[in-house]
Amino acid sequence: xxxxxxxxxxxxxxxxxxxxxxxxxxxxxxxxxxxxxxxxxxxxxxxxxxxxxxxxxxxxxxxxxxxxxxxxxxxxxxxxxxxxxxxxxxxxxxxxxxxxxxxxxxxxxxxxxxxxxxxxxxxxxxxxxxxxxxxxxxxxxxxxxxxxxxxxxxxxxxxxxxxxxxxxxxxxxxxxxxxxxxxxxxxxxxxxxxxxxxxxxxxxxxxxxxxxxxxxxxxxxxxxxxxxxxxxxxxxxxxxxxxxxxxxxxxxxxxxxxxxxxxxxxxxxxxxxxxxxxxxxxxxxxxxxxxxxxxxxxxxxxxxxxxxxxxxxxxxxxxxxxxxxxxxxxxxx
Amino acid sequence: xxxxxxxxxxxxxxxxxxxxxxxxxxxxxxxxxxxxxxxxxxxxxxxxxxxxxxxxxxxxxxxxxxxxxxxxxxxxxxxxxxxxxxxxxxxxxxxxxxxxxxxxxxxxxxxxxxxxxxxxxxxxxxxxxxxxxxxxxxxxxxxxxxxxxxxxxxxxxxxxxxxxxxxxxxxxxxxxxxxxxxxxxxxxxxxxxxxxxxxxxxxxxxxxxxxxxxxxxxxxxxxxxxxxxxxxxxxxxxxxxxxxxxxxxxxxxxxxxxxxxxxxxxxxxxxxxxxxxxxxxxxxxxxxxxxxxxxxxxxxxxxxxxxxxxxxxxxxxxxxxxxxxxxxxxxxx
Numbered sequence: 001x002x003x004x005x006x007x008x009x010x011x012x013x014x015x016x017x018x019x020x021x022x023x024x025x026x027x028x029x030x031x032x033x034x035x036x037x038x039x040x041x042x043x044x045x046x047x048x049x050x051x052x053x054x055x056x057x058x059x060x061x062x063x064x065x066x067x068x069x070x071x072x073x074x075x076x077x078x079x080x081x082x083x084x085x086x087x088x089x090x091x092x093x094x095x096x097x098x099x100x101x102x103x104x105x106x107x108x109x110x111x112x113x114x115x116x117x118x119x120x121x122x123x124x125x126x127x128x129x130x131x132x133x134x135x136x137x138x139x140x141x142x143x144x145x146x147x148x149x150x151x152x153x154x155x156x157x158x159x160x161x162x163x164x165x166x167x168x169x170x171x172x173x174x175x176x177x178x179x180x181x182x183x184x185x186x187x188x189x190x191x192x193x194x195x196x197x198x199x200x201x202x203x204x205x206x207x208x209x210x211x212x213x214x215x216x217x218x219x220x221x222x223x224x225x226x227x228x229x230x231x232x233x234x235x236x237x238x239x240x241x242x243x244x245x246x247x248x249x250x251x252x253x254x255x256x257x258x259x260x261x262x263x264x265x266x267x268x269x270x271x272x273x274x275x276x277x278x279x280x281x282x283x284x285x286x287x288x289x290x291x292x293x294x295x296x297x298x299x300x301x302x303x304x305x306x307x308x309x310x311x312x313x314x315x316x317x318x319x320x321x322x323x324x325x326x327x328x329x330x331x332x333x
Numbered sequence: 334x335x336x337x338x339x340x341x342x343x344x345x346x347x348x349x350x351x352x353x354x355x356x357x358x359x360x361x362x363x364x365x366x367x368x369x370x371x372x373x374x375x376x377x378x379x380x381x382x383x384x385x386x387x388x389x390x391x392x393x394x395x396x397x398x399x400x401x402x403x404x405x406x407x408x409x410x411x412x413x414x415x416x417x418x419x420x421x422x423x424x425x426x427x428x429x430x431x432x433x434x435x436x437x438x439x440x441x442x443x444x445x446x447x448x449x450x451x452x453x454x455x456x457x458x459x460x461x462x463x464x465x466x467x468x469x470x471x472x473x474x475x476x477x478x479x480x481x482x483x484x485x486x487x488x489x490x491x492x493x494x495x496x497x498x499x500x501x502x503x504x505x506x507x508x509x510x511x512x513x514x515x516x517x518x519x520x521x522x523x524x525x526x527x528x529x530x531x532x533x534x535x536x537x538x539x540x541x542x543x544x545x546x547x548x549x550x551x552x553x554x555x556x557x558x559x560x561x562x563x564x565x566x567x568x569x570x571x572x573x574x575x576x577x578x579x580x581x582x583x584x585x586x587x588x589x590x591x592x593x594x595x596x597x598x599x600x601x602x603x604x605x606x607x608x609x610x611x612x613x614x615x616x617x618x619x620x621x622x623x624x625x626x627x628x629x630x631x632x633x634x635x636x637x638x639x640x641x642x643x644x645x646x647x648x649x650x651x652x653x654x655x656x657x658x659x660x661x662x663x664x665x666x
Contacts, residue, residue, distance in 0.1 A: 012448060012449075012450040013448070014448065014449040014450075015445060015446055015447065015448060015449070016443050016445070016447045016448070016449060016452060017445040017446075017477075019449060022475045022476070025452070025475055026473070026475055028449075028453075029452065029453070029456045030470070032456065032457075032460065033460055033463075033469070033470055035469055036469075037435070037436075037469045039435070040436070040469055040471055043469070043470075043471045043472060044471070044472045044473075048472070049436070049438065049471035049472040051435075051436055051471065051488075053386065054387060059488075061436065061438055061471060061472065061488070062438075062472070063438045063439075063440045063472070063473055063474045063484070063486060064440070064474050065440035065441070065442055065474045065476050065482075065484065066476075067442050067476055067477065067478035067479075067482075069479075070442075070476065070477050070478055071476070102370070102372070102384075103370075103373070103382070103384055103394065105382065105394055105395075105396045105486055106396075107396045107397070107398035107484045107486075108398070109398055109400050109403075109480075109482055110349050112348060112349065112350040113348055113350075114348065114349045115345060115346070115347060115348060115349070116345075116347040116348070116349060116351075116352060116361075117345040117347075119349060119358070119362065120361075120362070123362045123365065124365075127365065127366055130366075136366070136368055136369075136370045136373055136376070137363070137366055137376075138373055138376045138377070138382035138384065138394060139376060139377045139381070139382040139394065139395070139396065140359070140377075140396055141396045141397050141398045141484075142355045142358055142359055143355070143398050143399075143400055143403065143404070144350075144400070144403050145400035145403055145480060145482060146400075146402075146479070146480055147442075147478060147479055147480050147482070149398075149400075149442055149478060149480070149482045151396070151398065151440045151474075151484040151486075153396060153438055153440075153484075153486035155384075155392075155394070155488070
């Protein structure tokens with residue numbers, strides 16, 4: 001407690017931008033709360049909070065706030081795409097823990113000059129994604145503000161045996177990723193540089209469905225979604241599971257949009273996949289013996305690496321060379 | 334559906350500020366969703382959404398977004414007060430339906446120049462109110478933005494027999510209000526005009542506790558919290574319950590802060606109570622035969638009127654004169 005107090009005294013001169021990003025800030029703010037509620041199974045620290053619903057079922061709760069000109073620009077995004085991305089990004093957090101999204105509550109701060117047409121189309125996008133994932137918007141709050149700010153809090157459910165967290169990986173597990181990666185960063189680079197190509201991976205990302213997540217969860221150990229890039233997600237799993245990991249760069253499934261943009265810009269599509277984020281694919285670890293059983297139910301995934309002992313750290317193998325797996329890539333920050 | 338489409342075509346030239354306020358906008362946006370989930374007991378339209386948890390229990394879900402310089406100014410509010418008001422306003426929505434708050438999830442958009450000290454103190458206020466009401470902050474999202482924007486989504490629980498809505502009033506019920514009214518507007522008028530006095534009703538509003546709400550819910554019919562002023566809350570109950578109402582102005586319990594500010598400014602403290610809002614007291618309707626039983630458990634309330642037949646409309650009786658009960662008072666808008 002005295003440590004916290006000492007830190008607070010310093011806080012007058014320190015800006016939130018100076019303390020090492022969002023994770024450091026959230027960690028600082030949540031440390032000072034004593035959680036005594038036995039129904040809180042997981043609080044801050046995973047894709048969702050996990051609350052006991054009954055003996056068999058947990059509630060999953062997650063929130064995402066999107067700010068205009070920080071998370072999206074109306075120059076690039078149609079209103080439907082803004083609404084869709086808000087829902088898909090939250091759904092991705094629910095399915096990454098093995099759950100199904102159920103109920104969403106939306107808050108909006110709207111500048112007074114916002115047109116009704118914009119808000120109607122925003123909600124068309126919200127409802128289209130909600131229908132796709134079988135969830136219901138149950139309420140919200142609407143207020144005035146200088147900036148367009150959107151928040152969706154999403155509540156989902158998961159049966160206890162299907163609950164998958166970042167902390168459940170074991171040494172020896174294979175590391176797998178669904179679909180292809182780098183499509184969000186590929187699309188963003190196209191938009192930034194005026195390159196022709198498929199930008200939908202950035203403008204219209206799609207979360208995996210809860211049916212797919214259930215199929216994976218029945219065989220996998222740890223699971224997380226790709227919101228900050230494969231490297232960062234693997235690092236989160238290692239940190240929470242107390243393991244190391246090795247990733248084989250050449251096995252990373254690249255999206256065509258990533259390849260197209262990277263070639264045009266003389267960049268690396270693998271970097272888009274490793275450090276780009278917002279692909280909303282699932283990364284999971286799975287015992288080798290479960291792979292065949294999973295394939296009979298769901299096969300849109302690639303094996304990209306293996307969990308190792310913690311002492312081996314996190315390694316990226318590229319063209320036969322081993323290097324430490326960096327978590328971020330300044331070029332994109 | 335064609336009606337909705339027709340309205341949307343109009344929307345290109347219409348601004349959200351032009352269509353009659355927040356309620357009209359929310360109504361428009363929620364009409365286009367078909368709710369088929371049988372677990373959604375109440376969606377949009379009451380203080381909280383109500384979701385079936387199990388045979389005996391419902392989840393209550395509510396969200397409030399606060400925008401700097403619209404909902405609060407750092408010139409007047411200490412950071413702890415901003416955090417406290419965020420929690421208390423949401424708790425008030427939960428207890429107004431007879432429930433107990435359980436789990437909160439906070440999203441924040443923070444300007445880069447925000448000091449750590451500000452955020453630490455904001456969370457001190459959040460946690461102080463959370464402890465007071467026995468709820469746990471289970472997560473959230475933190476992002477950058479030009480404006481400070483806060484959103485709290487709060488999940489509570491209520492046993493089915495204690496669930497109280499705006500729609501449960503009966504003709505003949507007495508209309509009661511807890512505590513005193515006008516303290517938020519009184520405090521605001523003091524701040525705006527530099528009048529000395531107790532501004533805590535505006536800066537540090539306190540929601541009623543779930544224990545108090547349980548005691549009331551066991552005897553009351555309809556219940557709602559005072560977030561927009563007594564007149565507006567009574568109108569909501571009448572609309573949802575299909576009744577009329579008569580309010581006796583002289584029986585409205587006035588807060589001392591309302592009297593002090595109104596006297597200094599030659600305004601009406603009753604207007605503060607009727608049209609001011611954010612007092613976070615509870616308005617409930619109750620059969621006359623239940624009043625004595627309630628008083629043995631909870632007695633900090635006043636009887637201010639009676640529910641009537643719908644055909645009688647909503648009436649305010651002042652100094653023996655009857656007039657239609659207005660819902661708002663332009664002076665404060």
